[in-house]
Amino acid sequence: MVGGNAIRGSRVGAGPMGEAERGDSAPRRKVTYYCEHGHESSPSFAAEAVIPDSWDCIRCGLPASQDREHPPAAPRTEPYKTHLAYVKERRSDEDGAAILEEALQALRKRRSL
Numbered sequence: 001m002v003g004g005n006a007i008r009g010s011r012v013g014a015g016p017m018g019e020a021e022r023g024d025s026a027p028r029r030k031v032t033y034y035c036e037h038g039h040e041s042s043p044s045f046a047a048e049a050v051i052p053d054s055w056d057c058i059r060c061g062l063p064a065s066q067d068r069e070h071p072p073a074a075p076r077t078e079p080y081k082t083h084l085a086y087v088k089e090r091r092s093d094e095d096g097a098a099i100l101e102e103a104l105q106a107l108r109k110r111r112s113l
């Protein structure tokens with residue numbers, strides 16, 4: 001057995017999938033997840049790891065899935081949406097729209113700084 005391993009060790013660079021291993025002892029694979037906002041998160045997992053059905057978006061923190069067409073819905077615990085829903089409960093749609101526009105403008109201003 002020892003002899004066989006030594007021979008295999010000399011063939012680094014020719015993995016079973018034809019991928020170069022470059023000395024990385026743990027082969028990894030990249031999985032892409034899509035959130036409701038269309039962000040892509042591509043964490044990599046150990047080849048033998050169980051790939052989770054969902055992943056938190058690296059950009060907005062929403063749950064993301066591998067199904068680009070059907071990303072998971074945002075949970076109700078998202079602070080911004082919860083606040084907006086709260087505001088909408090108390091005000092007319094017009095007021096809600098104005099508040100949303102105001103919030104978006106504040107957001108854009110913050111991003112341009």
Ligand SMILES: [Zn+2]
Pocket residue numbers: 035036037038039057058059060061062
């Ligand atoms: Zn996202």
